Amino acid sequence: MRPRVDELGRFSDAGLLVLTSLADGAKHGYAMIGDIGQFSGTVLEPGTLYGALARLEKAGWVEPLAAQERRRPYRLTAAGELVLQRQLQSMRRVVSTGTTRLATA
Amino acid sequence: MKPSFHGGRRRGWQLWLLWLYPAAWRQRYREELTALLGAHPDGVRTVLSLIVGAADAHLHPRLVPRAAAGTWRRSPAGAIALLGAIGVLALAEVALQQVRDPVSGWQALVGGHPAARLLLSASQATAALAVLFGLASCVGVVAAVLVGCAATGMSVSLGVTIGCVLLLGRLNSELLPVGWSVAITTMMVAAVIVTWVAHGHICPSRAVGEPAAD
Numbered sequence: 001m002r003p004r005v006d007e008l009g010r011f012s013d014a015g016l017l018v019l020t021s022l023a024d025g026a027k028h029g030y031a032m033i034g035d036i037g038q039f040s041g042t043v044l045e046p047g048t049l050y051g052a053l054a055r056l057e058k059a060g061w062v063e064p065l066a067a068q069e070r071r072r073p074y075r076l077t078a079a080g081e082l083v084l085q086r087q088l089q090s091m092r093r094v095v096s097t098g099t100t101r102l103a104t105a
Numbered sequence: 106m107k108p109s110f111h112g113g114r115r116r117g118w119q120l121w122l123l124w125l126y127p128a129a130w131r132q133r134y135r136e137e138l139t140a141l142l143g144a145h146p147d148g149v150r151t152v153l154s155l156i157v158g159a160a161d162a163h164l165h166p167r168l169v170p171r172a173a174a175g176t177w178r179r180s181p182a183g184a185i186a187l188l189g190a191i192g193v194l195a196l197a198e199v200a201l202q203q204v205r206d207p208v209s210g211w212q213a214l215v216g217g218h219p220a221a222r223l224l225l226s227a228s229q230a231t232a233a234l235a236v237l238f239g240l241a242s243c244v245g246v247v248a249a250v251l252v253g254c255a256a257t258g259m260s261v262s263l264g265v266t267i268g269c270v271l272l273l274g275r276l277n278s279e280l281l282p283v284g285w286s287v288a289i290t291t292m293m294v295a296a297v298i299v300t301w302v303a304h305g306h307i308c309p310s311r312a313v314g315e316p317a318a319d
Contacts, residue, residue, distance in 0.1 A: 028137070028141075029137060029138070029140075029141040030140075030141050030144050030145075033141075033145070045145075045150050045151050045153075045154030045155075046138055046141050046142055046145055046151060046154060046155065046158075047151070047153075047154030047155040047156070047157060047158030047159070048154045048157075048158065049141075050134055050138055050158060051157075051158045051161050051162070053134075054130070054134070054162070054168045054169055055168060058167075058168050058169075067136070067137065069140070070136050070137060070139065070140035071137055071140050071141075072136075072137040
């Protein structure tokens with residue numbers, strides 16, 4: 001079955017941000033919030049981050065690693081990487097279409 | 106925009122908000138989220154995100170596999186505490202009935218026997234103790250339920266709900282006949298338990314590590 005990012009419900013944006021953050025390697029929650037703030041300007045709050053993480057973990061798109069002290073890193077799974085690639089392709093098509101239509105309007 | 110962090114400072118009042126989450130969720134994420142909150146900037150948005158996150162976790166309990174939390178089979182302490190609390194409530198009810206009419210019960214038993222006066226004195230002393238016992242039982246019921254919930258990893262909010270229902274039943278008993286009060290309280294407790302089971306907050310038989318079905 002083809003995975004759908006919109007299954008993440010109201011956490012879809014946060015889920016996409018988390019997947020993107022984990023695309024270059026495993027991170028724990030603190031590092032994810034900092035990284036997401038840097039590349040998107042969005043400061044995820046802890047409650048929102050863990051709501052998204054719970055959904056991503058249940059979907060099998062991220063997986064927890066062994067805890068380091070009290071912080072637990074997460075990494076992208078192969079299925080998560082596939083979902084992220086598809087979502088980014090879809091977003092690129094939207095950007096391309098929107099840009100083209102604005103230019104011709 | 107880069108978020109600013111204050112490293113290592115823990116905020117107890119924020120950590121208390123984690124108790125709003127279901128037990129299974131706390132068991133899975135509490136430690137790492139506590140570590141994150143210790144480093145995250147304080148603010149209204151953080152509080153709101155935790156409150157909304159807790160509500161979301163209650164609305165979607167299948168997100169986190171239940172593991173050991175809420176398994177009555179593994180740890181019957183919660184069920185025992187709950188039954189004990191109900192037993193205490195019932196005893197308090199009997200005791201308070203004795204307070205309301207301490208004489209007639211004993212008179213019916215002893216009639217005109219010479220020992221009646223002594224027994225009536227004992228009855229009045231019992232009645233005085235019963236007042237204290239009845240008052241203490243109100244606090245005791247809630248405390249026993251909460252301890253039971255903590256022992257089994259059940260959601261504290263479930264314990265608070267059941268405790269409130271029991272107390273409402275206790276107040277009802279002041280206004281309604283005992284039979285009605287017991288019936289209403291039983292129905293309310295049953296409704297709460299059925300509702301919470303339906304939402305997956307209590308899982309009597311799921312084994313540890315068994316995945317939750319959607």
